[in-house]
Amino acid sequence: MSETITISPVTRIEGHAKITIHLNSSGEVEDARFHVNEFRGFEKFCEGRLVWEMPGITSRICGICPASHFITSAKAGDDILSIGIPETAEKLRRLMTLAQWVQSHALSFFHLSSPDFLLGFDAHPAKRNIFGLLEFDKEFARRGIRLRKFGQEIIEMLGGRRIHVPWAVAGGVRQPLEEIEKNQILSWYPEVKETAKLALDTLKTIHIKFQREIPSFGNFHSLFVGLVGENGALEYYDGNLRIMDSAGNIIADKLDPKKYFNYFGEATESWTYLKFPFYKPLGYPKGFYRVGPLARVNICDFIETPLAEQERKLFKTLAGSSEAVNNSFYYHYARLIELLFAIEKIEELMHDPGILGKHVRAKAEINSLEGVGASEAPRGTLFHHYWVDENGVLKKSNLLIATAQNNIAMNRTVRQIAMQFIERKKITEGILNRIEAGIRCFDPCLSCSTHAMGKMPLEILLIDENNNIIERKLR
């Protein structure tokens, strides 16, 4: 009667996870859980290291978004040195953050998610990948790969290589940008802008094509959290925290990100290594929130660049009577709006004469025994919090990672999709892929968020009311 179906590994996510689906006595889905079953422990082994080394060490957390880690880590270092960094250094760090957004968002959309969208959720698993996409639409895939390359090239120009660049440091950055590199970046325009627009146009056709899936792809009420600029603009490097409810009401604003621990708590569950952050005033689990592109585009008042602002207004119409878009499927839409913004903003920065300044690093001794850095990683708000002794040696660290903050939301999404699509205890390949695709909306990075090794198997268990495993699929 019971059978085991194996699917291994979970494809197109960053990290190691499994999903369990719990059925009641009548065979209906009662609950579904997203388990992250690896542990890396950066918080622990950073203890005893120097604050100056931390950007280099924490950039190793992730191969996709190392820039977010080293920039946030360097910001925590700035806080410990109590130092204001040179103007050019801030502009360069902003450039690096935007380049990181471009490469990560392009990867999420073109490489990881668009195979589902263009080939269909029920396409053969061997085809649902970037190679299948290349066969299906060579030009589209090629453009996506080149767009990611654009982001990666900026990262390489600034830091000397594409991943794990030890470039941002407490007090600024290590090298300035050269005129010739600036011109190289500008030579990518208008190609990259057109690719971003193509991605948005493609996604809009997908919105029509997947009418059956979209309503159950993580469509629920939650809070939204992210950084916004002083003027309410979409922010990626600095700014203050804003918290919005599912109806679009701003319930807290201008919160100092350095005091994040006053607003957010972290709950744990025995079945996963990924913690469950929540908004303290509402408690756990009621105070669960979403971060990342959907949250950021929801909470900001406007986007500084014209094309992205135009898209943001269109995006807001999806909210219906509410002021916030609650459906997690639209993470993809928000991500592409941010991609367009990043491309426009990089161009703007390239025309800022201050970007070529030569003074990029300030030096100071340890002036504070505690420091917090916060910035918007591609997947959401990232916090690095360090406690040091008077010599700069880390006594303790806390890393609050974007993916962890989406943990409850990812669990809800998995449950919603399972309830919608699993009928009579039967899991088909296409249903599995839909469940995975629900997770992919959030573009989770499990290696980041648990500090776990980056293998990617997904295990799905179908469990009955007596905790018997009816089906097990490993991929």
Add this chain to the structure above:
Amino acid sequence: MAVKTFTIDGQQFSAQEGETILQVAREHNIPIPTLCFLEGLSEVGACRLCLIQVEGNNKLLPACTTKVEEGMVVHTNTEKLKKYRRMTIALLASEGNHVCAVCVVNNHCELQNLAYEVGLVRVRYPYLFPKKELDATHKRFVIDHNRCVLCTRCVRVCDEVEGAHVWDVAGRGIDCKIVTGLDEPWGDAETCTSCGKCVLVCPTGTLFEKGVTVAEMEKQQDFLKFLVNARKKREWVYEE
């Protein structure tokens, strides 16, 4: 002084009595890997990387401390020596906490270069992951014992060139470690002149400048030859 004639790897050489095999090899561009040896400091033969084979002697001898002898037949690059050198580097790697990827001297590290040079592709000994400390109490410099290979270059440069003798070696076997003064925090060592010579001669990322990040520390060691030469020639001694 008598001249000695001998062969190294089949080639005939002659050298002054008292010269070492390593000196002769360096003069004639015969590669012998070294780690604890640094020109300008006394030789201690501690790291065992410069081991050579001498016919008629069944022990392997360190080239840096073995003096030339008449009729000696020396081999510097046999399969046995290559194996032992790889083994030595592997043992050094396994008994410390050497994480090149996040080290301040990544790409500028003598231990890392030696590993490439001797062809070390994997460490087959279990890593000990010892719990070692980092002392950042000095205002300008840091010592990270995790990366120390106990070459004692710092001890020798401080004693022989700077004349301060801040560093020394304490403990035995696996507990052996470099200490400041009488095993006190570096920042408390009154004898330290903060000259930084120890930092520059250190072959790994053990001693480094405070504030540097991954792969940022490059060590310039030319100063040592300059100082030692000047001292030998009494360049700074003005006699009335």
